[in-house]
Amino acid sequence: MATAKTAPAHPPELRRAVTAWGSFSWGYSDVGADIFVGLGLVLAAAAGATNVAFLFAGIVYVCIGLAYTELAAAYPFAGGGPYFVLRGLGDIFGFIAGWAVLLDFTIDITLFAWSCVDYSSQLLPSLVGSSHPWIHFGAVLSLIVALCALNVIGVRESTAFNGVVAALDIVSETSILCFGFLFAFAPRILIHTMATAWPSPYQLMLGTSLAIISFVGLESISQAAQETYRPASIIPRTSTSLILTILIFALSYSNLALGMQPWHPIVGPHGQHLAFWQIFPNNPDNQGKAVALLAAQVPYWGALAAFYVPVLGAILLLISSNSGVFGSSRIAYSMSRLDLLPSVFQRVHPRFRTPAVSLVAFCGLAVVTLVFASLPSLFPGAVAFYRDVLHGEGGLDFLADLYAFGAATSYSFVFLALIALRLVDPYTPRKFKIPLNAPVRFRGEKTSIPVLGIVGFFGIFSILVFTLMTHPIGRIAGPLWLAAGVVLYFVYRRHRGLPFLRSHPRNWRQHQIDILRTSGDLELLDQYTAALKAADERAAERA
């Protein structure tokens, strides 16, 4: 007698084991490092309006964070921004958002490896970029290659290690800021600096567009959503806490830096006393390690902080650089599964079982950006070309340009996706909703439009415009990256026989049921199926 064939087993699913702290530290290891890079750049660009630049970018960031929180809690699937955009706006826009995120993650690798070396140079002077450019370049290149190799052979960083570093850094930054405000903050210096060193509108726009890089990385929490236990309950808390923590730190650092009475007098090249913020303009070495310099100027605590903050900062930045390595391969893998990128990005190494092609491809791109950023310092002959053709942009500025462009582009699409999903998918239970909603009726269904989402869209779009206006390389290289991606997308879709501009049909309802079934919040599954049933009944009545 023939035996009946057994039914195919369900494909293995990611186990939900990430706790509230795990989810937070996952995001913090990415976003938390941003202030280490952004503070010096914004102080150099916006001078006396640094706090205003951070405030504007911070308000936009809060809107972005709330949008990501709502979307990640409602759609806890490992795809992040591109996935939300794909569901809300369709394949082509999902691809563009994903491609912009890929630019961000690729730049993330170089930018944070670069800053890691800058922070290390505080204790190891031979790594200072301006005086030892080749050693600096070699150190950054070695870090990128090492991270790539470690990820290819499958050595994973420990989640527990990330959690410990995040905890240490939060304690450290809180201590620096509390001691700084307690012993070194003088309101009159802050007012004086803002009054006398207010930048031109151009510099303020430049500073604001750079300030947004201090808030990039919320993508990580939504990336971790599929592995987070009870995401609908946990993610709103971890995400909101992350938003608040980063915002508090960014605003505190910027105000402290402008209103600080340094512990040790800072003397300029002509023997004059300088305010703390004045050590950053035209000094790339200082721009790359602003938090360490600030920590050393905090009374009492600074004696200790001068030694450990460069080390802690370097570790956090290295973790962040690593999150760029695996984040880019993970996004590429996810986009490939959604038919947005060729299947080569899903290919895993036969021995190491890691997406080696993606890892090597994006680390290779990171090395290209490193070479481009380092050329003026490595070859003095290239300085004239950079100065005349590219308006003097090189090094950290070049990387920051592209980072800001990628972030502003992808975040703009996420806001649009948030609004679109409210309209086309009002059935998915949203345990967390972005505040301020206007009720509307769309295709016969009651739903709401997020007012803050619209505000946030205009905010981030204005930052995108600032970036294009004030970053000479960003306005060329960023759109070129997107254009190259769209060409790749069309070639791939043609090869696969998939529609160019229309979306590939997908059963989103069943997909959402599968997500909620494994999420741990079964009440939400009941709500979703009941909402679908009621919607179908209403549709039948109308028909």
Add this chain to the structure above:
Amino acid sequence: MNPDATVHPHIVGAAIAIALFAMIAATFWWMLHPPSSFVERQAKKAASELERMVGSIIVLFTPEIVSSHMMALAAKLARGERSELLALYVIEMPYTLPPDAEMPLEERAALDALGAAETIAKNNGISVRTEIVKARSTKQAVLDIAKRERANLLVVGDHREGRYLGAPLSRTIEEIAADAKCDVLIGVEGKHGTLLVGEAADDQTPHT
């Protein structure tokens, strides 16, 4: 330290420092205390009930009731929850004999059963009290001792004869379960049970 270093504390700075610390602390407290889900509340309730349930455990043996397999389980429970454990052997005296009549065979069986219980407890690293009681009614004796000991859990095995008759719970076990003022855990040993024998027979029946 630079001898010129000067410190200028300002009331505004101090207020900001305190507010900053409070905001960070409050944010993390809020984040790490999410509301529990329905299943988590159920699990917590069950765990707290377990603590209440196993504060004091009595394992019952009689000539008719075999509980040695449950003794191992009770010992592990008692070790995990740090409960008091009593192994009780009840010899039911027939009305044809005086209440204190000698029952050498039953008393010998009681010593064997309780000795085994002590060994099991020792192997699990806990201490067990043992007691042999002669009574007219097993049920009443068990209920009285449970009341005296303020027992939270009575652990009972299955009926020796009933195993082979397909009725592993004898009338005594059913009465104890019905009248006890505490939780009763009844363990039917599977390997000799008629139900399992029946299932095995069913499995071997060819499907048509």
